[in-house]
Amino acid sequence: MKTLRERLESTGLDVLYDQHIDDNITYTCVLGVYNVEFKHLYTSDDSILTFFYNNKIVYSTGGNINITISDLEKLNNKYSRFEKLLKDIIVFVDMDGVLADFYTLYLKMLEQEPEIKYPQSQWGFFRNLEPIKDAIDTYKWLNSVCRTHILTAPSYMNPLCYTEKRDWVGTYLGMDAANKMIICGYKNLCKGDYLVDDNYTGKGQDLFEGVLLHFHQETNNWKHIKDKLVNTHLNIFE
Numbered sequence: 001m002k003t004l005r006e007r008l009e010s011t012g013l014d015v016l017y018d019q020h021i022d023d024n025i026t027y028t029c030v031l032g033v034y035n036v037e038f039k040h041l042y043t044s045d046d047s048i049l050t051f052f053y054n055n056k057i058v059y060s061t062g063g064n065i066n067i068t069i070s071d072l073e074k075l076n077n078k079y080s081r082f083e084k085l086l087k088d089i090i091v092f093v094d095m096d097g098v099l100a101d102f103y104t105l106y107l108k109m110l111e112q113e114p115e116i117k118y119p120q121s122q123w124g125f126f127r128n129l130e131p132i133k134d135a136i137d138t139y140k141w142l143n144s145v146c147r148t149h150i151l152t153a154p155s156y157m158n159p160l161c162y163t164e165k166r167d168w169v170g171t172y173l174g175m176d177a178a179n180k181m182i183i184c185g186y187k188n189l190c191k192g193d194y195l196v197d198d199n200y201t202g203k204g205q206d207l208f209e210g211v212l213l214h215f216h217q218e219t220n221n222w223k224h225i226k227d228k229l230v231n232t233h234l235n236i237f238e
């Protein structure tokens with residue numbers, strides 16, 4: 001007889017890991033962008049197999065201890081419907097200090113040439129910024145799940161920055177991201193659901209109509225932002 005893990009895998013589900021507590025085993029499976037828990041749920045008169053997300057039942061086989069292809073199809077259909085809703089969510093992602101590591105180069109240039117008060121006014125500054133850790137992968141993931149746009153304020157005293165920012169985006173994120181990027185110093189004028197930004201104010205962040213997700217390179221980095229989005233804001237199973 002097949003184990004539960006084998007039965008799950010035979011339906012095409014990707015089992016990430018299992019956890020044993022007493023006699024119960026919980027399998028964590030991948031469903032789209034979500035990690036869903038799958039376990040036996042014992043009731044007084046029957047045992048059923050149930051999917052949980054954040055401890056809430058997402059789907060149950062209802063009295064049948066065998067998960068079938070049909071169960072998985074129903075579950076996937078349910079997910080597909082949610083997936084369509086996610087596609088309508090608009091997320092703006094700031095660039096300097098969020099995707100591109102502005103501050104490392106800024107401080108380095110200040111140290112090397114202290115007589116230049118504004119390193120960001122120099123030719124090549126924006127073009128030469130390094131990507132922040134996990135930024136490229138997470139942006140691509142976010143773009144595959146939601147409607148995602150880069151929203152960056154220009155260093156308007158430096159006319160080169162407009163071209164260099166666009167060039168940077170083309171290099172690291174490709175033409176689709178370059179096509180969708182918005183260069184605007186009044187972020188509150190852009191209509192959307194979320195704004196990932198390392199500043200609370202200064203460029204209209206505080207007046208943005210959606211939710212401001214504060215980014216910090218050290219403490220609130222891309223891993224935290226992604227977890228927060230998946231488990232809270234984009235948790236479609238609630």
Ligand SMILES: [Mg+2]
Binds near residue numbers: 095097098197199
């Ligand atoms: Mg910024």
